[in-house]
Amino acid sequence: MSRPSQAKLTTPNQPGVSVIQSQVAAAAPSATAASLQQVPQLIPAHPAAGGGKAAPPSKMKKQQADKDSEEYRQRRERNNLAVKKSRMRSKQKAMDTQQRVNELKEENERLEAKIKLLSKELSVLKDLFLEHAHNLADNVQPPAAAAGASPGPNTTSANGQ
Amino acid sequence: MSRPSQAKLTTPNQPGVSVIQSQVAAAAPSATAASLQQVPQLIPAHPAAGGGKAAPPSKMKKQQADKDSEEYRQRRERNNLAVKKSRMRSKQKAMDTQQRVNELKEENERLEAKIKLLSKELSVLKDLFLEHAHNLADNVQPPAAAAGASPGPNTTSANGQ
């Protein structure tokens, strides 16, 4: 349900420093000129309780300073880089996995085909074998009651797994 | 899939990347995902407010107004929701794919085992056949005292695929 809306305070940010995208050229025909800035967004629900207001009276000098800090920017940049790297890997991995699926599927089919083939071969041999056995039995057998010899169609399937 | 715009510099040229957003730091350490919406949020963001917000540098009221807009917030919220949903699906899909890999691997093993078995069976049968054939061709005599000469090229495996 509702989501406590978030607040965003105006961040007193007027950084004059950073920003700036250097070249957008390349392939940007239409101007998306819009700045792509995200600007502040939610506000931390302050732990401060008290029931007063939440105005940002002070305390942000430090923060501001932090953000302007060269140190900070550097860290951010490094992290952004790491993030990109990580995400790239993640995507790559996903793709690899997908491909693995395809490969395995293919191999599976090959294996199944092979099984089919082997099964057939086996069945043929078995038939031959049985046939032979019958012949032998018939032949070797002395004249006796061999009347109803029916070379029954012997099925060769006795596979179980 | 074309996104002409976007200025991203990968090159760590100068820290000019831009954008300075500050996202708040959620004060809640543990709560993950779901629960962060009930955090105490004091946020104004009133739509109707006509007033001024405490903006230090005064200048972008218009823009700020846009962001304060109920409409805007609503859209953002919807989008955030959609984003979450999309990402969830993405992750789920990745997991499914991974699992598929495992299943396929298993099945593969089963199939290979089966192939091995069938091959063995086949080989045995073939051997039997050959033996028999030799006996037949070799002797017309009773299979008892075989003079002891097995001239046959005894192949025990003739695999062909």
Place this chain on the structure above:
DNA sequence: TTGAATTGCGCAATAG
């Protein structure tokens, strides 16, 4: 303690 890697999240552009 430190820095890279991950992860959750929101924004904005854009694809559908």
Place this chain on the structure above:
DNA sequence: CCTATTGCGCAATTCA
């Protein structure tokens, strides 16, 4: 106009 995707940056965490 709305939702779904996607690239991105921030910050909190987790790993080494």
